Amino acid sequence: MTRIWNFSAGPAALPEAALSKAQEELLNWHGAGASVMEMSHRGKCFTEVIREAEADLRDLLAIPENYKVLFLQGGATLQFSAIPLNLLAGRSADYMVTGAWSKKAWQEAARIGKVRLAATTEVDGRPSDGFTRFPRADEIAIDPKAAYLHLCTNETIHGVEARDESLLPEGVTLAADMSSHILSRPMEVSRYGIIYAGAQKNVGPSGLTLVIVREDLLGQAEVIPRLLDYRAQAENDSMLNTPATFAIYMAGLVFKWLKKEGGLTRMADLSHEKSARVYEAIEQSEGFYRNPVDKECRSRMNIPFRLANAELEARFVRESEAAGFMGLKGHKSVGGLRASLYNAMPLEGVAALVDFMREFAARQG
Amino acid sequence: MTRIWNFSAGPAALPEAALSKAQEELLNWHGAGASVMEMSHRGKCFTEVIREAEADLRDLLAIPENYKVLFLQGGATLQFSAIPLNLLAGRSADYMVTGAWSKKAWQEAARIGKVRLAATTEVDGRPSDGFTRFPRADEIAIDPKAAYLHLCTNETIHGVEARDESLLPEGVTLAADMSSHILSRPMEVSRYGIIYAGAQKNVGPSGLTLVIVREDLLGQAEVIPRLLDYRAQAENDSMLNTPATFAIYMAGLVFKWLKKEGGLTRMADLSHEKSARVYEAIEQSEGFYRNPVDKECRSRMNIPFRLANAELEARFVRESEAAGFMGLKGHKSVGGLRASLYNAMPLEGVAALVDFMREFAARQG
Numbered sequence: 001m002t003r004i005w006n007f008s009a010g011p012a013a014l015p016e017a018a019l020s021k022a023q024e025e026l027l028n029w030h031g032a033g034a035s036v037m038e039m040s041h042r043g044k045c046f047t048e049v050i051r052e053a054e055a056d057l058r059d060l061l062a063i064p065e066n067y068k069v070l071f072l073q074g075g076a077t078l079q080f081s082a083i084p085l086n087l088l089a090g091r092s093a094d095y096m097v098t099g100a101w102s103k104k105a106w107q108e109a110a111r112i113g114k115v116r117l118a119a120t121t122e123v124d125g126r127p128s129d130g131f132t133r134f135p136r137a138d139e140i141a142i143d144p145k146a147a148y149l150h151l152c153t154n155e156t157i158h159g160v161e162a163r164d165e166s167l168l169p170e171g172v173t174l175a176a177d178m179s180s181h182i183l184s185r186p187m188e189v190s191r192y193g194i195i196y197a198g199a200q201k202n203v204g205p206s207g208l209t210l211v212i213v214r215e216d217l218l219g220q221a222e223v224i225p226r227l228l229d230y231r232a233q234a235e236n237d238s239m240l241n242t243p244a245t246f247a248i249y250m251a252g253l254v255f256k257w258l259k260k261e262g263g264l265t266r267m268a269d270l271s272h273e274k275s276a277r278v279y280e281a282i283e284q285s286e287g288f289y290r291n292p293v294d295k296e297c298r299s300r301m302n303i304p305f306r307l308a309n310a311e312l313e314a315r316f317v318r319e320s321e322a323a324g325f326m327g328l329k330g331h332k333s334v335g336g337l338r339a340s341l342y343n344a345m346p347l348e349g350v351a352a353l354v355d356f357m358r359e360f361a362a363r364q365g
Numbered sequence: 366m367t368r369i370w371n372f373s374a375g376p377a378a379l380p381e382a383a384l385s386k387a388q389e390e391l392l393n394w395h396g397a398g399a400s401v402m403e404m405s406h407r408g409k410c411f412t413e414v415i416r417e418a419e420a421d422l423r424d425l426l427a428i429p430e431n432y433k434v435l436f437l438q439g440g441a442t443l444q445f446s447a448i449p450l451n452l453l454a455g456r457s458a459d460y461m462v463t464g465a466w467s468k469k470a471w472q473e474a475a476r477i478g479k480v481r482l483a484a485t486t487e488v489d490g491r492p493s494d495g496f497t498r499f500p501r502a503d504e505i506a507i508d509p510k511a512a513y514l515h516l517c518t519n520e521t522i523h524g525v526e527a528r529d530e531s532l533l534p535e536g537v538t539l540a541a542d543m544s545s546h547i548l549s550r551p552m553e554v555s556r557y558g559i560i561y562a563g564a565q566k567n568v569g570p571s572g573l574t575l576v577i578v579r580e581d582l583l584g585q586a587e588v589i590p591r592l593l594d595y596r597a598q599a600e601n602d603s604m605l606n607t608p609a610t611f612a613i614y615m616a617g618l619v620f621k622w623l624k625k626e627g628g629l630t631r632m633a634d635l636s637h638e639k640s641a642r643v644y645e646a647i648e649q650s651e652g653f654y655r656n657p658v659d660k661e662c663r664s665r666m667n668i669p670f671r672l673a674n675a676e677l678e679a680r681f682v683r684e685s686e687a688a689g690f691m692g693l694k695g696h697k698s699v700g701g702l703r704a705s706l707y708n709a710m711p712l713e714g715v716a717a718l719v720d721f722m723r724e725f726a727a728r729q730g
């Protein structure tokens with residue numbers, strides 16, 4: 001069987017060990033005589049699956065006891081609505097806009113309630129010219145009465161990451177979209193009121209959304225769709241209705257793989273190493289490849305890069321696909337190319353990409 | 366490999382052929398070198414998956430062209446909120462309450478907007494005493510100005526089915542929860558304004574929700590969470606954000622299996638035959654097994670039944686599990702036992718269940 005080097009931004013590569021395990025037990029989970037996707041979500045077998053997944057996730061992220069872990073549906077996008085619906089309670093919220101995703105979150109919240117723009121790195125509404133860095137502390141104007149400050153700690157499209165958690169604003173409840181770098185390094189969960197992430201990048205298949213929320217934030221929702229109410233979900237162990245059982249099972253396999261591989265400290269080292277190699281290839285190309293992001297804000301997960309023109313970029317995509325790579329085309333909103341280096345991407349794949357990049361540049365040069 | 370006879374109400378048994386196909390290509394879909402769950406939802410491969418799934422579903426249900434097919438998340442429960450949010454537009458809606466699920470839908474809608482109870486078969490608010498039949502036409506009081514009339518055409522917990530579509534109310538937009546009997550027989554889609562179904566019974570894994578909605582109903586939503594807006598989802602081909610790709614793929618495999626097996630006419634024959642055998646075993650037990658539902662409203666999909674006492678019911682569950690059956694315990698809200706006979710349950714499994722029921726009764730008799 002030939003597996004490809006998959007640099008997709010999401011849905012993205014999953015650890016081959018987790019996929020193989022799922023394949024092995026797809027028709028018969030642990031001798032139960034049925035697939036995990038055929039089992040009642042309230043039965044003994046699946047209860048074991050979801051409890052272990054939660055316990056392993058709590059271990060990996062060192063989640064404090066006063067945080068609830070919810071396994072929900074609808075992706076980060078449904079959380080763009082759920083967060084203001086749950087947390088505003090008649091107040092206003094602050095948003096930091098640092099890329100396409102935090103901008104979407106802000107726009108959705110503005111439809112639902114009162115929001116303030118606490119900071120933006122967009123330049124003149126032209127996303128292609130801005131979104132190249134995280135704002136400095138002195139650029140963030142926080143409303144001390146805000147229900148929360150929303151931020152996206154890694155912008156998948158623009159490749160901007162809040163690398164140093166200690167620089168994040170203090171004295172305000174942080175609501176963080178971590179979809180594209182959760183589990184890529186240890187995070188200090190207690191710095192946040194709520195952390196959320198669509199699964200389809202570093203966690204498991206799409207259709208699952210992780211929400212990690214501090215207990216004292218629950219129960220502020222006014223009348224909202226019941227399925228979006230964090231308190232109702234927490235009181236029902238994420239089973240207000242049937243959850244995405246197979247996706248939770250796959251995420252559980254990924255969590256076990258992460259623990260076996262050395263946990264998030266090891267993932268942090270690896271993603272530092274992997275991204276450094278790609279950025280180095282970009283820097284050493286003498287302008288053949290260009291990444292516009294400020295060096296200290298460059299994402300370890302998503303590396304967008306441009307070539308001299310669209311024709312050359314299209315050739316890069318074509319030839320990379322022929323050479324056994326997948327998912328290197330940039331997001332349609334910004335164009336260009338992008339390499340996503342989630343946990344499941346081994347160093348070997350990154351080395352192959354860097355070789356290809358050098359060889360491609362040499363051929364065109 | 367030993368597969369068990371799985372009578373779970375949902376998540377429920379899936380066709381073994383679909384599971385085997387998924388197993389075969391789990392790490393490498395059609396030679397692409399990646400799992401279908403690792404692929405961009407906007408890429409060529411997954412576009413093929415979702416287009417085929419929609420085309421096959423349209424074939425199976427003969428869905429008219431003026432209906433949109435949406436592949437959403439959140440289960441039927443999120444639709445309990447989405448339907449009033451999309452369709453009320455300041456008006457009132459009518460609800461028929463015929464079991465636990467339609468009651469939940471009504472209660473959720475009542476939190477969101479103005480609703481009327483058009484009919485109920487509940488007796489004195491004691492669900493265990495009522496919910497044994499579908500209301501007669503002369504018991505349904507329809508408000509001609511209602512935005513829609515909501516009904517659940519098969520009540521999974523109470524085992525009540527609207528068997529004859531021609532008896533459904535006319536002259537009003539029907540909004541139907543078909544979660545537990547969709548694809549079990551041909552349906553006249555044009556009788557409904559909107560049909561919806563959680564996938565985890567007759568379609569595929571949990572985490573996917575089918576919504577089939579008439580185009581003229583789109584675009585009435587006021588400001589609601591954007592992901593719940595049918596028009597926005599329809600305009601974006603169910604890809605306002607990343608959909609539950611693996612669940613859509615599995616549903617697609619189930620649709621292909623259904624077509625190969627003879628389509629919904631064949632499924633209608635089979636489910637008639639399968640359910641008749643179980644009801645016959647209940648009738649012939651001389652009161653050892655009891656099903657309270659009016660004969661003409663008995664569900665072909667979900668057959669709840671009681672024994673003389675809870676102790677005997679617990680023994681039935683224990684011994685059935687030891688004998689290789691799964692999922693026969695009734696829903697916690699009503700107790701007793703329940704056999705769910707979705708499309709994936711072969712006649713052979715039903716024959717084995719009926720043998721077990723007769724043998725169990727004889728041993729206790």
